[in-house]
Amino acid sequence: MRRSLRALAGLTLGSTLVLTAVPVPPAMALPGPDGYADVLDLHGVPAKALPAEVNEINVFADRGAWHAYALPRPGDEDACGGFSGPLYIAQEYPWWLSKAFSRIRLREDGRDIDLGAARDPRFTALPGMLRQTYELPGLRLTLELRFASGRTALVRAHVTNTGHRPRTLQVGWTGSLLRPDKEPMKDAPSLHATAHGVAVGFARVRETWDYLTDGTERFEIAHDGPVRTTVTGDSYRTDLARPLTVAPRRPSELTWTETYTFTAAERAREAPVVGNLLRRPGAAIRSTDERWRRYVSAVTRGVPAERRRLAVKALETLVTNWRGKAGRLGHDGITPSISYKWFTGGLWAWDTWKQAVGVAGFDPALAESQIRSMFDHQVAPDSPTRPQDAGMIPDVLFYNDPARGGGNWNERNSKPPLAAWAVWEVYRRSGDVRFLREMYPKLVAYHDWWYRNRDHDGDGLAEYGATVDPSNDGPEARRLAAAWESGMDNAPRFDAALGTATVDNRDAAGRLVGYSLNQESVDLNSYLAAEKGYLAAIAKRLGHRKASERLTVQARTLTATIQQKMYDPATGFFYDTDLASGRRLTDRGRGIEGAVPLWAGVATRSQAAAVRGKLTDPNEFATHVPFPTVSKSSPYFAPEKYWRGPVWLDQAYFSLKGLQRYGYGGDATALADRLRGSAAGLLGNGPIMENYNPLTGAPLNSTNFSWSAALLLALD
Template identity: 85%
Template sequence: MRRPLNALAGLTLGSALLVGAVPASSAAERKAGPEGYADVLDMHGVPANALPAEVNEVNVFSDRGAWHAYALPRPGDKDAYGGFSGPLYIAQEYPWWLSKAFSRIRLRADGRDLDLGAAGAPRLTALPGMLRQVYDLPGLRLTLELRFASGHSALVRASVANTGTGPRTVEVGWSGSLLRPDDEPMKSAPSLHATARGVAVGFARVREQWDYLTDGTERFEVTHADPVRTTVTGDSYRTDLARPLTLAPRGSSELTWAESYTFTAAERQREAAAVRDLLRRPGKAIGDTDARWRRYVEAVTADVPAGRRRLAVKALETLVTNWRGPAGRLDHGGITPSISYKWFTGGFWAWDTWKQAVGVAGFDPALAQSQIRSMFDHQITADSRDRPQDAGMIPDCLFYNDPARGGGNWNERNTKPPLAAWAVWETYRRSGDVRFLREMYPKLVAYHDWWYRTRDHDHDGLAEYGATVDPANDTPEARRQAAAWESGMDNAPRFDAALGTTAVENRDAAGRVVGYSLNQESVDLNSYLAAEKGYLAAIAQRLGDRAASRRLTAQARTLTAAIRTRMYDPATGYFYDTDLASGRRLTDRGRGIEGAIPLWAGVASGPQAAAVRGRLTDPEEFATPMPFATVSKSSPYFAPEKYWRGPVWLDQAYFSLEGLRRYGYRADASVLADRLRGSASGLLGDGPIMENYNPLTGAPLNSTNFSWSAALLLALD
């Protein structure tokens, strides 16, 4: 039975999709905590070049919003033993490798350098919150652990243990070399120099808009807790511990150093003070980090059957590695779509943020709040010099650099689908922080109202995707493209110009153009808006504004009736976009997964939901071998590897599965969820969580380590 609309805002979206049976020991994992989740994601690999492939093949680890990351050498990569691969650093918006392994530890005993690979394969392990290496040498054991102790610094601890019966004297040093970019001006950007406590890399100013952005103030610095001496020769350095270690039988010594990456002199000054404290009390920083990760792991695995937990922890690690702290024009920390893909590394997108926050809220509500704020920091206001007509709008995406700073990726040509109130409510549901609701409510209302002011061409209460009045939206095709981007489903068949999609002007009462709309009213957009009205009503009710809550609930009912009547086609049993001028349902463009959104939003009638359920469970429609293709297999436009023309996106799978559950089809949802997870290549193993997948084969497509996929795996019940 369909739940009433006013129950929407209180829905529990659950804690984990993760159904199925990968054998694991519940008791062992509970006892071991994070230690029970070794290598849920393969983080082994050493870069060959400074510039990663567009999709970086080496999965990396980062934490606390740092803008640099590391990996582990692969067994057999002896030239990298003793160091952590990288770091991968973000030149404001783009990822680059600084080194194959910038800080490789060296041990010398009995007058000879010790070969770290001589005693067999080391144990090279990625754990939640930590990378670890263990080398068993003749009479010695070397253990290296890397954690992030702040938003700018990784803390590395080396333990050298004497496993023999006699005393040992061990000399310790470090060495590393730069991986320079091949082309100028990037090639000359890094410069290596010695410091009193280690070594540092400075970066020259480079403003290559689509490849490399630095201001000349960036710095990567290694700071040792113990006295050291460093010499630099060209692009290589050597650091030596001032005094050798003297190890009693069965005794050990620990060495600690920080590896920091900062963008500005002010950041560097603040971080230098933090590093001094870290190196004075490394045990506290390590203990705090480990305790935080225990909480994270417990949160994402609570009430999750044992066989599902490794995937939950992989999703957690994916989200935390994609966390970036405040920097440049990003005033709050948030989560990027993927550190592994060049164009997703350094920015925050609106609908990515809303979906990510729902997953993140389950283990770190404060981080979920921060990432929501990161988008609302740049909400357009009525006093905007360039676009006052867009007061309330949230830009599509934000980056380190806005256009005034030469950023080319920042985009205000469009926004993204309205899911912000959902994200705020779900974050509140996890945190209970009423102050956050009070802070966000007027901003959410302003965003909601903006849609009807600038995206309802005929003022009939059904909105359209569209484009802003922006210098880049200077042609009909540019406006159509921006509007397709606004949907998030960029190249979906329903937006094809060849099928008649174009953009029309929207004007205010004075006749001024305030935006553009597509010449079609979209079913997913209006379903999202109906859901947003329900969430806004719940927030208003919680804040004591009963009149606003009643008004929004009434609006939701009116919109629900319009969607049911005008966007559902009884002949085919499915929901479609409609032609703006005639109201004709655009059935000739085939069925897309957007037609399942009315079930998630709760706006379908019972019989309508039953018909849509038939399509979602039909192998010739959406129940493909990997279910929930974005375009029905029966569509003439179905293309299993063309972005939004067929591949499975886990956000749309999430909406579809939750829609089925909402209308009582829980058995169908469980079967399809199980098949979804089981057919996605690498998902149950140690492969990365992907942006999307081939619906016929489950083969991975596009970006690796994709945040909203990870977040909604956690959010699905």
């Protein structure tokens, strides 16, 4: 059953689910597309096939496609008449195929019409579409690119005769490959003429850290009318078989598709899709435009006018990072960033939980798919290699697993347990009880794994740790995997120099089942307390009364333990504790993880008040961009060192929601406004970043980062 009412909000930890209806405001008048033009700068033409590790050109994709495009700028002669790219993903890594692979050329009376001489050409990114307009003597040329499926971009050219006499034009398209500089990648692409246009085939290349193809991939252009194509080396020319005559004051349309597939089976499935698009492009265009109007309406509903462009930018970021089912990825998911080499072709667990919460606000079905993409690879009890990890969710999944030469797939560790939160938040938007029923036993198995494999002393407080895995072959490797499991890889609290190490975890029969850090982490246990509350709510909704009551009692018990053992009254903050002695690790400085108890609702009122004091203190966490991952007062504070000071928007989200939960809404509003206004580019047309310098607001690390975008949406 699906409910149209967004309801079932107000979960209180360890307690009862309060069923409060969330009123849906009246539908906003949908703005015209130009109202959100260029919320993100998508202009640029690549110079080389291999992007920088962080691609300097922002791109657009949709529907889970594995290829993407940008816009040229006026004066970009190498791309005039075409869209920059495409950027294609060689299973896991991004490469540019061309500066602009399909450039339309117009001729009249045997002479080229110079598009570069157009009056005031416009190159515009709109929600769900890229558009170019060229004003020429007596002619207007408009190009629009949309994604009509998860493998195919649909391009339409409108040639409008603005004069008073018929015009007869010869129409053609040209393009050239950008070859990689080095072998074996250099010889991977090959150009071929086809009956309907042109295609690029790819040779088999298995370069684990740079380029992965199976020799079955293809990028192909197909036109809606008869064409002739000639190929010369790395360049081609396609011409319409007959001249195009355009009546006075009338437009004429030309349509083509640009399809990127990995396998012959994908191509066979896509062939009728392409045929239908070429026959009836209008239906696909209307459907795409209506979907994007719904998306924009959803993310801007109730958002102050000055923040709506940021909301649309967050939406576009998430949709561009959407990758469709392919390879070992069994469901559509959202990668951290198409713009960063190492984040392009894979799905991370806690990224997925956070992204699903943001995506649920505009596409609950996609949010559900993301969650399924991770649970597809939940370790089963009958696993031949790691039965002791039954229920575990791996850290990272990619197009290739290790058996296929994938180096990025990671089962050395898991990631923080936020899956039940994500499932519940998606359900709040969708009302899809079937999804709850599907996910509940899987969530319970994952929750139980934490206590079976990550509670070294059985005291109910869990530790981050590492799996029994060939890669975890020594003390330092295991410590590193455990730090990765926290998601805060290099945070000071995990420094080996400060005494962090791992201990063995064994089952009742003495068999090794994993490793734990020698500290119990406050964020982990707060997340687990929250998960118990969400699982109790799901169980109650499904009619599992006894299970709901049992989880509620467990949540209350864990809440009391966190309050008693992990809060330090002398400093007014929460800390990790030493596994052996129970000592609070205050000497490692304050980290933003100490605010997670507020988000989870496990702090007492007086404890929350003390933490609020730190979160609003400019010498602690209320920096220029608020919520650094390490307090400004800490001896380990380093504003540009990943988890040792930069501001991550997920931790800012948890802090802001925690302040709101305990009644400090004014503080939360002021700090959220400061964050949005001080983080470079957020309110302009710059990309949404992985993190930011807390002292200057300077952008850091990956551009177009998904969980930042998702939780910006979830804040509104």
